[in-house]
Amino acid sequence: MKSTFFRPLLEAAIVLFVVLGAARWVTGLFAKHTQVYQTTAARQMRLLFWPLLALGAGLSVLPAVAMGSTPVSGFEWALTLGFMAFTLVLSGPALLLHLRYWVLNHDTVLVFQPVNNRFEVYAAGQRLPFERRDLARVERVTCRARRTFWAKYDYLTLHLHDGRSITLTSLLTELEPLAVFLRSLPTDRRISTWCWV
Template sequence: MKSTFFRPLLEAAVAIFLVLGAARWVTGLFSKRTHVYQATAARQMRLLFWPLLALGAGLSVLPAVAMGEGPVSGFEWTLTLGFMAFTLVLSGPALLLHLRYWMLNHDTTLAFQPTDNRFEVYEAGQRLPFERRDLARVERVTCRARHSFWAKYDYLRLHLHDGRIITLTSLLTELEPLAVFLRSVPTERKGRYWCWV
Protein backbone atom coordinates (compact mmCIF):
# COMPACT_ATOMS: atom_id res chain seq x y z
CA MET A 1 0.00 0.00 0.00
CA LYS A 2 2.80 2.42 0.85
CA SER A 3 4.57 1.93 -2.46
CA THR A 4 1.37 2.50 -4.45
CA PHE A 5 0.98 5.89 -2.78
CA PHE A 6 4.59 7.16 -2.79
CA ARG A 7 5.73 5.81 -6.14
CA PRO A 8 3.55 8.12 -8.33
CA LEU A 9 4.59 11.11 -6.20
CA LEU A 10 8.26 10.24 -6.60
CA GLU A 11 7.88 9.69 -10.35
CA ALA A 12 6.08 13.03 -10.73
CA ALA A 13 8.78 14.84 -8.72
CA VAL A 14 11.56 13.32 -10.86
CA ALA A 15 9.70 14.19 -14.08
CA ILE A 16 9.18 17.80 -12.98
CA PHE A 17 12.82 18.08 -11.93
CA LEU A 18 14.04 16.77 -15.31
CA VAL A 19 11.69 19.01 -17.31
CA LEU A 20 12.73 22.12 -15.34
CA GLY A 21 16.41 21.22 -15.67
CA ALA A 22 16.09 20.70 -19.44
CA ALA A 23 14.15 23.96 -19.84
CA ARG A 24 16.78 25.86 -17.89
CA TRP A 25 19.56 24.33 -20.00
CA VAL A 26 17.79 25.21 -23.29
CA THR A 27 17.04 28.78 -22.22
CA GLY A 28 20.63 29.14 -21.03
CA LEU A 29 21.87 28.38 -24.55
CA PHE A 30 19.94 31.30 -26.06
CA SER A 31 20.02 33.85 -23.27
CA LYS A 32 22.48 36.67 -22.85
CA ARG A 33 24.75 36.43 -19.82
CA THR A 34 23.29 38.59 -17.09
CA HIS A 35 25.20 40.93 -14.85
CA VAL A 36 22.28 41.52 -12.50
CA TYR A 37 22.07 39.13 -9.56
CA GLN A 38 19.13 38.44 -7.28
CA ALA A 39 17.97 35.68 -4.97
CA THR A 40 16.37 33.63 -7.75
CA ALA A 41 14.64 30.30 -7.32
CA ALA A 42 17.34 28.57 -9.39
CA ARG A 43 20.12 29.94 -7.18
CA GLN A 44 18.24 28.98 -4.03
CA MET A 45 17.61 25.47 -5.34
CA ARG A 46 21.30 25.09 -6.19
CA LEU A 47 22.21 25.92 -2.59
CA LEU A 48 19.38 23.94 -0.99
CA PHE A 49 19.48 20.76 -3.08
CA TRP A 50 21.60 18.57 -0.77
CA PRO A 51 20.18 19.86 2.53
CA LEU A 52 16.62 19.30 1.33
CA LEU A 53 17.50 15.88 -0.02
CA ALA A 54 18.98 14.89 3.34
CA LEU A 55 16.01 16.30 5.21
CA GLY A 56 13.61 14.46 2.91
CA ALA A 57 15.48 11.20 3.44
CA GLY A 58 15.30 11.65 7.19
CA LEU A 59 11.65 12.57 7.28
CA SER A 60 10.62 9.83 4.85
CA VAL A 61 11.56 7.14 7.37
CA LEU A 62 8.93 8.20 9.91
CA PRO A 63 5.83 7.51 7.76
CA ALA A 64 7.36 4.26 6.53
CA VAL A 65 7.76 3.03 10.11
CA ALA A 66 4.48 4.47 11.39
CA MET A 67 2.35 3.07 8.57
CA GLY A 68 4.10 -0.29 8.42
CA GLU A 69 2.27 -3.56 8.75
CA GLY A 70 2.54 -5.03 12.21
CA PRO A 71 3.78 -3.61 15.49
CA VAL A 72 6.96 -1.56 15.66
CA SER A 73 9.44 -2.34 18.41
CA GLY A 74 11.10 0.25 20.62
CA PHE A 75 14.45 -0.49 18.96
CA GLU A 76 13.01 0.33 15.52
CA TRP A 77 11.59 3.61 16.86
CA THR A 78 14.97 4.44 18.38
CA LEU A 79 16.71 3.81 15.05
CA THR A 80 14.09 5.86 13.20
CA LEU A 81 14.35 8.83 15.55
CA GLY A 82 18.15 8.57 15.55
CA PHE A 83 18.25 8.66 11.75
CA MET A 84 15.88 11.64 11.69
CA ALA A 85 18.02 13.47 14.25
CA PHE A 86 21.17 12.70 12.24
CA THR A 87 19.71 14.15 9.03
CA LEU A 88 18.49 17.22 10.92
CA VAL A 89 22.01 17.78 12.25
CA LEU A 90 23.34 17.52 8.69
CA SER A 91 20.78 19.74 6.99
CA GLY A 92 19.59 22.04 9.80
CA PRO A 93 22.53 24.50 9.80
CA ALA A 94 22.28 24.97 6.03
CA LEU A 95 18.54 25.58 6.27
CA LEU A 96 19.03 28.14 9.07
CA LEU A 97 21.75 29.94 7.09
CA HIS A 98 19.58 29.95 4.00
CA LEU A 99 16.68 31.48 5.92
CA ARG A 100 18.97 34.12 7.46
CA TYR A 101 20.57 34.99 4.12
CA TRP A 102 17.13 35.18 2.48
CA MET A 103 15.97 37.61 5.19
CA LEU A 104 19.03 39.79 4.50
CA ASN A 105 19.06 39.71 0.69
CA HIS A 106 15.62 38.75 -0.66
CA ASP A 107 15.02 42.38 -1.76
CA THR A 108 18.64 43.00 -2.77
CA THR A 109 19.76 43.30 -6.39
CA LEU A 110 23.43 43.39 -7.31
CA ALA A 111 24.47 44.90 -10.64
CA PHE A 112 28.06 43.82 -11.20
CA GLN A 113 30.04 43.94 -14.41
CA PRO A 114 33.78 44.31 -13.85
CA THR A 115 34.63 44.99 -17.51
CA ASP A 116 32.51 48.16 -17.41
CA ASN A 117 33.59 49.01 -13.84
CA ARG A 118 29.93 48.70 -12.77
CA PHE A 119 29.12 47.85 -9.18
CA GLU A 120 25.74 48.89 -7.79
CA VAL A 121 23.56 47.56 -4.99
CA TYR A 122 19.79 48.05 -4.90
CA GLU A 123 17.45 47.47 -1.94
CA ALA A 124 13.76 47.11 -2.81
CA GLY A 125 14.41 48.72 -6.19
CA GLN A 126 16.21 51.77 -4.76
CA ARG A 127 19.92 52.20 -5.46
CA LEU A 128 22.04 52.46 -2.32
CA PRO A 129 23.99 55.70 -2.70
CA PHE A 130 27.68 54.87 -2.53
CA GLU A 131 30.66 54.76 -4.83
CA ARG A 132 33.72 52.56 -4.74
CA ARG A 133 35.74 55.35 -3.12
CA ASP A 134 33.22 55.40 -0.21
CA LEU A 135 34.31 51.92 0.91
CA ALA A 136 36.47 51.95 4.05
CA ARG A 137 37.06 48.19 4.12
CA VAL A 138 35.67 44.89 2.93
CA GLU A 139 35.07 41.90 5.19
CA ARG A 140 35.09 38.58 3.29
CA VAL A 141 33.89 35.57 5.31
CA THR A 142 34.10 32.06 3.84
CA CYS A 143 33.24 28.65 5.23
CA ARG A 144 36.07 26.42 6.50
CA ALA A 145 33.85 23.33 6.74
CA ARG A 146 34.40 22.39 3.09
CA HIS A 147 32.59 19.02 3.21
CA SER A 148 29.38 20.22 4.84
CA PHE A 149 26.01 21.09 3.35
CA TRP A 150 26.54 24.73 4.32
CA ALA A 151 29.98 25.08 2.70
CA LYS A 152 28.69 27.30 -0.11
CA TYR A 153 27.14 29.82 2.28
CA ASP A 154 29.44 32.82 2.70
CA TYR A 155 29.11 36.58 2.73
CA LEU A 156 30.78 39.89 2.02
CA ARG A 157 30.30 42.97 4.19
CA LEU A 158 31.04 46.40 2.78
CA HIS A 159 31.96 48.91 5.49
CA LEU A 160 31.44 52.46 4.27
CA HIS A 161 33.18 55.57 5.64
CA ASP A 162 29.85 56.95 6.92
CA GLY A 163 29.34 53.89 9.16
CA ARG A 164 26.86 52.01 6.98
CA ILE A 165 27.39 48.28 6.41
CA ILE A 166 26.07 46.53 3.31
CA THR A 167 25.89 42.74 3.50
CA LEU A 168 25.94 40.66 0.33
CA THR A 169 25.45 36.91 0.73
CA SER A 170 26.06 33.92 -1.50
CA LEU A 171 22.31 33.78 -2.04
CA LEU A 172 22.82 36.43 -4.74
CA THR A 173 25.85 35.01 -6.58
CA GLU A 174 29.36 33.67 -6.12
CA LEU A 175 31.13 36.42 -4.18
CA GLU A 176 34.79 35.72 -4.97
CA PRO A 177 34.77 37.69 -8.30
CA LEU A 178 33.33 40.65 -6.40
CA ALA A 179 36.05 40.36 -3.74
CA VAL A 180 38.68 40.31 -6.51
CA PHE A 181 37.07 43.38 -8.08
CA LEU A 182 37.32 45.22 -4.74
CA ARG A 183 40.96 44.18 -4.08
CA SER A 184 42.11 47.83 -4.02
CA VAL A 185 39.98 48.33 -0.87
CA PRO A 186 41.51 47.03 2.40
CA THR A 187 40.10 43.52 2.75
CA GLU A 188 39.84 41.42 5.88
CA ARG A 189 39.46 37.70 5.09
CA LYS A 190 38.03 35.35 7.68
CA GLY A 191 37.25 31.65 7.71
CA ARG A 192 34.50 30.25 9.91
CA TYR A 193 32.94 26.85 10.26
CA TRP A 194 29.45 28.35 10.11
CA CYS A 195 29.05 31.72 8.39
CA TRP A 196 26.25 33.29 10.41
CA VAL A 197 25.80 37.02 9.78
Protein backbone atom coordinates in the same frame (compact mmCIF):
# COMPACT_ATOMS: atom_id res chain seq x y z
CA MET B 1 -1.89 1.59 -0.27
CA LYS B 2 1.02 3.86 0.64
CA SER B 3 2.98 3.14 -2.54
CA THR B 4 -0.04 3.84 -4.75
CA PHE B 5 -0.22 7.35 -3.29
CA PHE B 6 3.47 8.28 -3.12
CA ARG B 7 4.67 6.72 -6.37
CA PRO B 8 2.73 9.04 -8.74
CA LEU B 9 3.86 12.05 -6.71
CA LEU B 10 7.50 10.95 -6.93
CA GLU B 11 7.20 10.27 -10.67
CA ALA B 12 5.59 13.67 -11.26
CA ALA B 13 8.32 15.40 -9.26
CA ILE B 14 11.05 13.64 -11.27
CA VAL B 15 9.40 14.50 -14.60
CA LEU B 16 8.97 18.13 -13.52
CA PHE B 17 12.61 18.30 -12.39
CA VAL B 18 13.85 16.90 -15.73
CA VAL B 19 11.60 19.16 -17.82
CA LEU B 20 12.60 22.30 -15.90
CA GLY B 21 16.27 21.36 -16.10
CA ALA B 22 16.06 20.78 -19.84
CA ALA B 23 14.17 24.06 -20.36
CA ARG B 24 16.79 25.94 -18.36
CA TRP B 25 19.59 24.34 -20.35
CA VAL B 26 17.96 25.18 -23.71
CA THR B 27 17.19 28.78 -22.74
CA GLY B 28 20.73 29.13 -21.38
CA LEU B 29 22.14 28.33 -24.81
CA PHE B 30 20.41 31.31 -26.42
CA ALA B 31 20.25 33.72 -23.50
CA LYS B 32 22.52 36.71 -23.17
CA HIS B 33 24.69 36.40 -20.08
CA THR B 34 23.57 38.94 -17.55
CA GLN B 35 25.57 40.86 -15.01
CA VAL B 36 22.57 41.31 -12.72
CA TYR B 37 22.43 38.97 -9.74
CA GLN B 38 19.52 38.31 -7.43
CA THR B 39 18.03 35.44 -5.50
CA THR B 40 16.60 33.07 -8.09
CA ALA B 41 14.92 29.71 -7.71
CA ALA B 42 17.74 28.03 -9.64
CA ARG B 43 20.41 29.49 -7.36
CA GLN B 44 18.43 28.52 -4.26
CA MET B 45 17.93 24.96 -5.52
CA ARG B 46 21.65 24.67 -6.29
CA LEU B 47 22.43 25.54 -2.68
CA LEU B 48 19.55 23.59 -1.12
CA PHE B 49 19.67 20.36 -3.16
CA TRP B 50 21.79 18.23 -0.81
CA PRO B 51 20.37 19.59 2.48
CA LEU B 52 16.80 18.98 1.28
CA LEU B 53 17.71 15.53 0.00
CA ALA B 54 19.23 14.62 3.38
CA LEU B 55 16.24 16.05 5.23
CA GLY B 56 13.85 14.13 2.99
CA ALA B 57 15.75 10.89 3.58
CA GLY B 58 15.61 11.43 7.33
CA LEU B 59 11.94 12.33 7.43
CA SER B 60 10.88 9.54 5.07
CA VAL B 61 11.83 6.92 7.64
CA LEU B 62 9.30 8.09 10.23
CA PRO B 63 6.10 7.36 8.24
CA ALA B 64 7.49 4.00 7.13
CA VAL B 65 8.09 2.97 10.74
CA ALA B 66 4.94 4.57 12.17
CA MET B 67 2.53 3.19 9.54
CA GLY B 68 4.08 -0.26 9.20
CA SER B 69 1.87 -3.29 9.42
CA THR B 70 3.96 -4.94 12.16
CA PRO B 71 4.48 -3.49 15.64
CA VAL B 72 7.74 -1.61 16.11
CA SER B 73 10.05 -2.28 19.03
CA GLY B 74 11.66 0.42 21.18
CA PHE B 75 15.03 -0.32 19.60
CA GLU B 76 13.63 0.33 16.11
CA TRP B 77 12.11 3.60 17.32
CA ALA B 78 15.48 4.59 18.78
CA LEU B 79 17.22 3.82 15.47
CA THR B 80 14.58 5.79 13.56
CA LEU B 81 14.84 8.82 15.84
CA GLY B 82 18.65 8.58 15.76
CA PHE B 83 18.67 8.57 11.97
CA MET B 84 16.28 11.53 11.89
CA ALA B 85 18.47 13.44 14.36
CA PHE B 86 21.57 12.64 12.29
CA THR B 87 20.01 14.00 9.09
CA LEU B 88 18.79 17.11 10.94
CA VAL B 89 22.34 17.73 12.19
CA LEU B 90 23.59 17.40 8.59
CA SER B 91 20.96 19.56 6.90
CA GLY B 92 19.71 21.85 9.69
CA PRO B 93 22.60 24.37 9.70
CA ALA B 94 22.40 24.80 5.90
CA LEU B 95 18.64 25.34 6.09
CA LEU B 96 19.03 27.92 8.87
CA LEU B 97 21.77 29.75 6.94
CA HIS B 98 19.64 29.70 3.80
CA LEU B 99 16.70 31.19 5.64
CA ARG B 100 18.89 33.88 7.23
CA TYR B 101 20.54 34.77 3.91
CA TRP B 102 17.15 34.88 2.20
CA VAL B 103 15.86 37.33 4.83
CA LEU B 104 18.92 39.53 4.23
CA ASN B 105 19.02 39.43 0.42
CA HIS B 106 15.63 38.35 -0.96
CA ASP B 107 14.94 41.87 -2.30
CA THR B 108 18.58 42.74 -3.08
CA VAL B 109 19.84 43.07 -6.64
CA LEU B 110 23.54 43.25 -7.45
CA VAL B 111 24.71 44.78 -10.72
CA PHE B 112 28.33 43.78 -11.25
CA GLN B 113 30.26 44.40 -14.47
CA PRO B 114 33.99 44.46 -13.68
CA VAL B 115 34.91 45.19 -17.32
CA ASN B 116 32.92 48.43 -17.22
CA ASN B 117 33.88 49.16 -13.58
CA ARG B 118 30.19 49.01 -12.66
CA PHE B 119 29.17 47.93 -9.18
CA GLU B 120 25.73 48.82 -7.84
CA VAL B 121 23.48 47.40 -5.14
CA TYR B 122 19.71 47.80 -5.13
CA ALA B 123 17.43 47.06 -2.17
CA ALA B 124 13.67 46.88 -2.68
CA GLY B 125 14.08 48.40 -6.15
CA GLN B 126 16.00 51.45 -4.92
CA ARG B 127 19.69 51.95 -5.62
CA LEU B 128 21.73 52.19 -2.43
CA PRO B 129 23.57 55.51 -2.67
CA PHE B 130 27.29 54.81 -2.53
CA GLU B 131 30.27 54.92 -4.83
CA ARG B 132 33.40 52.81 -4.70
CA ARG B 133 35.29 55.66 -3.00
CA ASP B 134 32.71 55.57 -0.16
CA LEU B 135 33.81 52.07 0.87
CA ALA B 136 36.03 52.02 3.95
CA ARG B 137 36.73 48.29 4.10
CA VAL B 138 35.44 44.90 3.03
CA GLU B 139 34.80 41.94 5.31
CA ARG B 140 34.91 38.56 3.55
CA VAL B 141 33.77 35.51 5.53
CA THR B 142 34.12 32.01 4.08
CA CYS B 143 33.42 28.57 5.50
CA ARG B 144 36.19 26.42 6.97
CA ALA B 145 34.23 23.17 6.86
CA ARG B 146 34.57 22.38 3.13
CA ARG B 147 32.79 18.99 3.19
CA THR B 148 29.53 20.09 4.78
CA PHE B 149 26.20 21.04 3.27
CA TRP B 150 26.68 24.63 4.42
CA ALA B 151 30.18 25.05 2.92
CA LYS B 152 28.90 27.16 -0.02
CA TYR B 153 27.20 29.68 2.27
CA ASP B 154 29.43 32.69 2.74
CA TYR B 155 29.03 36.45 2.75
CA LEU B 156 30.73 39.75 2.07
CA THR B 157 30.05 42.90 4.09
CA LEU B 158 30.82 46.34 2.67
CA HIS B 159 31.56 48.88 5.39
CA LEU B 160 31.06 52.48 4.28
CA HIS B 161 32.76 55.59 5.69
CA ASP B 162 29.42 56.90 7.00
CA GLY B 163 28.95 53.84 9.24
CA ARG B 164 26.50 51.94 7.05
CA SER B 165 27.16 48.35 6.08
CA ILE B 166 25.80 46.30 3.20
CA THR B 167 25.82 42.51 3.38
CA LEU B 168 25.88 40.46 0.19
CA THR B 169 25.43 36.72 0.62
CA SER B 170 26.17 33.72 -1.57
CA LEU B 171 22.44 33.50 -2.25
CA LEU B 172 22.98 36.22 -4.88
CA THR B 173 26.07 34.84 -6.64
CA GLU B 174 29.57 33.53 -6.11
CA LEU B 175 31.26 36.29 -4.12
CA GLU B 176 34.93 35.63 -4.87
CA PRO B 177 34.97 37.62 -8.17
CA LEU B 178 33.45 40.55 -6.28
CA ALA B 179 36.11 40.27 -3.57
CA VAL B 180 38.80 40.27 -6.27
CA PHE B 181 37.20 43.35 -7.84
CA LEU B 182 37.39 45.15 -4.47
CA ARG B 183 40.94 43.98 -3.66
CA SER B 184 42.30 47.55 -3.58
CA LEU B 185 40.27 48.19 -0.41
CA PRO B 186 41.35 47.03 3.05
CA THR B 187 39.91 43.53 3.32
CA ASP B 188 39.34 41.52 6.50
CA ARG B 189 39.28 37.85 5.53
CA ARG B 190 37.82 35.49 8.09
CA ILE B 191 37.30 31.76 7.97
CA SER B 192 34.43 30.50 10.08
CA THR B 193 32.98 27.06 10.73
CA TRP B 194 29.48 28.41 10.20
CA CYS B 195 29.03 31.72 8.37
CA TRP B 196 26.16 33.23 10.34
CA VAL B 197 25.57 36.93 9.71
